[in-house]
Amino acid sequence: MPRPRSLTEAQIAAAALAVIDRDGLGGLTMRAVAKEIGVSTMALYRYVEDREHLESLVVDHMLAAVDVTPPAAPTWRERAMALCERARAAIDAHPAAVPLTLVHRHTAPNAMRFAEALLGVLAEAGFTGERRAIALRALLGQLFGSLALMRLGPLGGPGTAALAALPDEEFPLLADTARHARPITPDEEFRRGLELVLRGMSPG
Amino acid sequence: MPRPRSLTEAQIAAAALAVIDRDGLGGLTMRAVAKEIGVSTMALYRYVEDREHLESLVVDHMLAAVDVTPPAAPTWRERAMALCERARAAIDAHPAAVPLTLVHRHTAPNAMRFAEALLGVLAEAGFTGERRAIALRALLGQLFGSLALMRLGPLGGPGTAALAALPDEEFPLLADTARHARPITPDEEFRRGLELVLRGMSPG
DNA sequence: ACCTGAACACCGTTCAAGT
DNA sequence: ACCTGAACACCGTTCAAGT
Numbered sequence: 001m002p003r004p005r006s007l008t009e010a011q012i013a014a015a016a017l018a019v020i021d022r023d024g025l026g027g028l029t030m031r032a033v034a035k036e037i038g039v040s041t042m043a044l045y046r047y048v049e050d051r052e053h054l055e056s057l058v059v060d061h062m063l064a065a066v067d068v069t070p071p072a073a074p075t076w077r078e079r080a081m082a083l084c085e086r087a088r089a090a091i092d093a094h095p096a097a098v099p100l101t102l103v104h105r106h107t108a109p110n111a112m113r114f115a116e117a118l119l120g121v122l123a124e125a126g127f128t129g130e131r132r133a134i135a136l137r138a139l140l141g142q143l144f145g146s147l148a149l150m151r152l153g154p155l156g157g158p159g160t161a162a163l164a165a166l167p168d169e170e171f172p173l174l175a176d177t178a179r180h181a182r183p184i185t186p187d188e189e190f191r192r193g194l195e196l197v198l199r200g201m202s203p204g
Numbered sequence: 205m206p207r208p209r210s211l212t213e214a215q216i217a218a219a220a221l222a223v224i225d226r227d228g229l230g231g232l233t234m235r236a237v238a239k240e241i242g243v244s245t246m247a248l249y250r251y252v253e254d255r256e257h258l259e260s261l262v263v264d265h266m267l268a269a270v271d272v273t274p275p276a277a278p279t280w281r282e283r284a285m286a287l288c289e290r291a292r293a294a295i296d297a298h299p300a301a302v303p304l305t306l307v308h309r310h311t312a313p314n315a316m317r318f319a320e321a322l323l324g325v326l327a328e329a330g331f332t333g334e335r336r337a338i339a340l341r342a343l344l345g346q347l348f349g350s351l352a353l354m355r356l357g358p359l360g361g362p363g364t365a366a367l368a369a370l371p372d373e374e375f376p377l378l379a380d381t382a383r384h385a386r387p388i389t390p391d392e393e394f395r396r397g398l399e400l401v402l403r404g405m406s407p408g
Numbered sequence: 409a410c411c412t413g414a415a416c417a418c419c420g421t422t423c424a425a426g427t
Numbered sequence: 428a429c430c431t432g433a434a435c436a437c438c439g440t441t442c443a444a445g446t
Contacts, residue, residue: 145349200404
């Protein structure tokens, strides 16, 4: 009599994410995830190929939380922005996991689901062919790049404060820019950066 | 009689980069770097705090190769583009090391040197205050985000080819877009993405 | 001061054994 | 079939000892 599988991929991904949220990315080990679920380390290998696969499950699980129904907004730029903000919210809910999204973005089915939705907005706006491909990549680049930058230190954070205290002789512009950047919130930074990209894009 | 230091940071960084280029990021270990130099593993700890510090040296070493003298081009957008293309060339010369640049960008002095140069172009173009801060971050986000995306698979690569073969019913736009993206070279992808960002920016 | 090798506490993963 | 614990080949880093 075959024993039924006792774990699901979602369960494993959720446990891994809990470990990351609690102990950081450095705390993510096969042993830790197994313990979190309450199973032997080797039991995990019944469900995932290796550690890479486990990480991929985590990324897919995070992106599963992104609602990809077409946003109702008057302009295509606002609709694209709304989609990207949903993705940012879902990813930023687990800041320590951000680096994983950059490495495993291509193996997660839910990443494709998101890309398809974003392409829907672009297609409706009149983007076709190569132009649409470039537009998608630029948006994804800004989305993930901006998330990575903000995880290292948002404009309004301590890193920027340190830059503001830099010797004016060597980095005058960096110091001055850092001082002006102090009051910018991560939300604002994300929005305004993406707005630049969207403003530079046109379907024709 | 105190023995003189036998290693330099540049030498260590170069050895680490050689290891990465040869064996990938997974091959980067303290033991491998020490062996590459021809010294005991523990000798490295005379020069670097820990593995994190070693990685930071690698990133700084890669960015040291970026020429930050102001490019001579008619428009500020072309000058900004030229600077970013120099950075891309330096980083892309070591594709396996790209993920490190995302994690250690903030601790590398040469990253600040590059940011200062880019701010020089923006300042000359009339960007000031918050606007300049946002513009810098958007450019850096696109630069690093785009590099990360291209490392996973350029638009013209096998990943895109796989997407093009996707079932049309589930991902019609993704499949179609992937087909049109096939002939786009990494160079073109990088340039055109960054152009979108630059086009969307204005100093006033 | 600088360098070394052994040792410690991990890690991912293989393997043989249990139900 | 599914799960387990011991074992293997690593890893970063501490420490005591050598010159």
